[in-house]
Amino acid sequence: MENLGAPQPEQQEMPFAVVQGNPVVELPKDLYIPPDALEVFLDAFEGPLDLLLYLIKRQNLDILDIPIAAITRQYMEYIDLMQGLRLELAAEYLVMAAMLAEIKSRMLLPRSSSGDGEDDEDPRAELIRRLQEYERFKTAAGDLEALPHLGRDVFQAQGDFPDRQGNRPLPSVELKDLLLAFYEVMRRADMFTHHQVEREPLSVRERMVSILDQLGDGLFVPFSQLFRFSEGKMGAVVSFLAILELAKESLLEIVQSEPMAIIHVRRTPETEGATA
Numbered sequence: 001m002e003n004l005g006a007p008q009p010e011q012q013e014m015p016f017a018v019v020q021g022n023p024v025v026e027l028p029k030d031l032y033i034p035p036d037a038l039e040v041f042l043d044a045f046e047g048p049l050d051l052l053l054y055l056i057k058r059q060n061l062d063i064l065d066i067p068i069a070a071i072t073r074q075y076m077e078y079i080d081l082m083q084g085l086r087l088e089l090a091a092e093y094l095v096m097a098a099m100l101a102e103i104k105s106r107m108l109l110p111r112s113s114s115g116d117g118e119d120d121e122d123p124r125a126e127l128i129r130r131l132q133e134y135e136r137f138k139t140a141a142g143d144l145e146a147l148p149h150l151g152r153d154v155f156q157a158q159g160d161f162p163d164r165q166g167n168r169p170l171p172s173v174e175l176k177d178l179l180l181a182f183y184e185v186m187r188r189a190d191m192f193t194h195h196q197v198e199r200e201p202l203s204v205r206e207r208m209v210s211i212l213d214q215l216g217d218g219l220f221v222p223f224s225q226l227f228r229f230s231e232g233k234m235g236a237v238v239s240f241l242a243i244l245e246l247a248k249e250s251l252l253e254i255v256q257s258e259p260m261a262i263i264h265v266r267r268t269p270e271t272e273g274a275t276a
Helices: 048-058 068-084 091-108 125-146 175-192 204-215 229-248
Strands: 017-019 022-024 252-256 263-267
Touching: 048 068, 048 091, 048 125, 068 091, 091 125, 175 229, 175 263, 204 229, 204 252, 204 263, 229 252
Parallel strands: none
Antiparallel strands: 017 022, 252 263
């Protein structure tokens, strides 16, 4: 049964600060916050030319026919606003204000009718030239900023190279590869075929010993170099049988560096150093 007299949980007020590990939920009575304790400054202009260009474009004015009086008044209002906000004015802003005042005073002076080209020059010409040049550079900077940036808009793909130092297993030599190599040997032996009255004594066992002596220790000898083409087909057959017998008795190895490559023959490590 529910106990009606038990205290009900209440939500505690969240502290707005923690000072030295102690939560603070109420402001001190003697705390004084000045009205200008917190101010937010937005730096909207990069210089006096940027400010002038903004004032001209805001009113859709012709940059070649600037109303100096109105622009000077608006420029000075911005200067007064920056001083009222206690912003530190750069010297270039004050120099531009002096230039505008000078141009305004020169435009108020009467024009000379002597025809001197220097006096007839528009006092605004130098300011217009600087504004046009600044506008071109500002437009070019905006175009460059709009381009994709590496690391911001686009990212360079990266990948690890595979380990190319691994040991590649040698392909096994099959019987058909050996027969193809032997066919090439027989084809070359046909070039040295000759007729003899007496039969040449050829021994497979002797040819086995001769092949082992020819291989030496740790040497890779091409398969075709183990045949004596001057002996004709009979000698090629004897040499081939000797190679097969040596391979059967594990006295030599038949290897290839890659498929369809030249077949090499070498003595097995167990027979290296042994005399034939």
